[in-house]
Amino acid sequence: MPPRLCQLCQTNKALIRRPKTGQQVCKPCFFEVFETEVHHTITENGGIFKPGDKVAIGASGGKDSTVLAHVMTTLNARYNYGLDLTLLSIDEGITGYRDDSLLTVAQNSKEYALPLTILSYQDLYGYTMDEIVAKVGRKSNCQTFCGVFRRQALDRGAEGLGVGHIVTGHNADDIAETVLMNIMRGDIARLARCTSLVTESEDTIKRSKPFKYAYEKEIVMYAYFKKLTYFSTECIYSPDAYRGHARVFLKDLEAIRPSAIVDIIHSGETFELGKEVKGGLKAMQNCLRCGYISSNDLCKACALLEGLDHGLGKDAYKHNAAGKLDLAAPAMGVSIPDRIHGTDRKIVV
Numbered sequence: 200m201p202p203r204l205c206q207l208c209q210t211n212k213a214l215i216r217r218p219k220t221g222q223q224v225c226k227p228c229f230f231e232v233f234e235t236e237v238h239h240t241i242t243e244n245g246g247i248f249k250p251g252d253k254v255a256i257g258a259s260g261g262k263d264s265t266v267l268a269h270v271m272t273t274l275n276a277r278y279n280y281g282l283d284l285t286l287l288s289i290d291e292g293i294t295g296y297r298d299d300s301l302l303t304v305a306q307n308s309k310e311y312a313l314p315l316t317i318l319s320y321q322d323l324y325g326y327t328m329d330e331i332v333a334k335v336g337r338k339s340n341c342q343t344f345c346g347v348f349r350r351q352a353l354d355r356g357a358e359g360l361g362v363g364h365i366v367t368g369h370n371a372d373d374i375a376e377t378v379l380m381n382i383m384r385g386d387i388a389r390l391a392r393c394t395s396l397v398t399e400s401e402d403t404i405k406r407s408k409p410f411k412y413a414y415e416k417e418i419v420m421y422a423y424f425k426k427l428t429y430f431s432t433e434c435i436y437s438p439d440a441y442r443g444h445a446r447v448f449l450k451d452l453e454a455i456r457p458s459a460i461v462d463i464i465h466s467g468e469t470f471e472l473g474k475e476v477k478g479g480l481k482a483m484q485n486c487l488r489c490g491y492i493s494s495n496d497l498c499k500a501c502a503l504l505e506g507l508d509h510g511l512g513k514d515a516y517k518h519n520a521a522g523k524l525d526l527a528a529p530a531m532g533v534s535i536p537d538r539i540h541g542t543d544r545k546i547v548v
């Protein structure tokens with residue numbers, strides 16, 4: 200039997216079955232189509248960048264952000280985006296995990312000739328994740344700290360570098376999972392935001408997800424066939440149990456119908472918020488302590504730090520039925536030294 204030919208070039212032998220479309224393609228066509236789809240995500244509807252933009256790639260050393268660094272470098276050169284790219288990593292202080300993955304980022308920095316900046320939780324907040332976990336336990340507590348601190352740390356790092364735009368490696372599977380989680384939690388207000396390609400407000404640094412429509416399986420294939428250097432160990436602390444359920448459900452759906460991932464994203468995109476939901480969104484202000492954008496007097500990071508400084512243990516961080524943290528407990532109204540460094544953001548008091 201003659202070899203099956205690539206369905207795109209009709210010339211080379213087909214070696215890959217695309218998880219997203221089922222097409223049988225050769226390696227060069229797979230690379231080409233994967234990169235072109237990301238280029239379309241970046242450029243359609245007027246595009247998310249303009250020439251001269253300084254853009255930080257959130258680099259964890261994992262597969263998504265490593266492929267993102269590679270593809271952004273490739274597309275920037277191929278299509279003359281005119282971007283000044285840089286790598287920005289946050290060292291959460293997780294021994295045996297982040298220290299190793301940061302070595303991978305350092306190697307990527309050399310391979311792609313991109314400057315690298317690393318900021319640590321220890322310097323920014325006075326605690327490593329190892330110390331936080333020792334105080335508050337694993338379970339979903341450590342996810343909460345990590346999520347809140349990392350978001351803010353990336354913003355502060357970007358601000359220090361004079362960067363106006365952060366791109367992250369969140370992929371289509373991550374976004375579809377988030378849509379499902381928001382539906383399962385009844386958090387309709389967040390549905391509108393979680394599918395956005397770009398998120399920004401007056402006081403926050405623009406963020407975008409160029410892999411919004413890229414399937415996780417294709418990202419792994421791309422890294423594998425391109426022989427990219429990445430770190431593939433999961434975080435040693437507990438996984439997000441609630442997201443885990445959404446992930447398993449999504450993988451089951453994908454096995455039956457691969458388009459389920461992109462269909463769920465499209466469903467999320469087309470939800471329209473009713474007036475009463477829009478009215479329920481809180482107005483934003485600046486944290487009275489550190490100046491970071493917040494919907495309360497204290498931003499989430501400062502509220503969490505206050506709890507840590509006052510020795511609140513595992514039971515202080517209550518989670519509701521949907522796994523979300525109730526921050527009322529640590530907010531004790533006692534002041535702590537202002538030690539979140541590195542921001543010139545205006546403080547409105």
Ligand SMILES: Nc1ncnc2c1ncn2[C@@H]1O[C@H](COP(=O)(O)OP(=O)(O)OP(=O)(O)O)[C@@H](O)[C@H]1O
Pocket residue numbers: 256257258259260261262263264265287288289290291349366367368369373
């Ligand atoms: N420590 C970090 N420093 C900088 N950016 C980070 C860090 N952790 C996560 N990010 C950014 O957030 C994105 C999503 O992070 P998440 O924790 O979901 O990891 P992931 O899906 O395993 O991604 P990756 O494969 O890139 O690690 C990453 O692709 C990266 O762009």
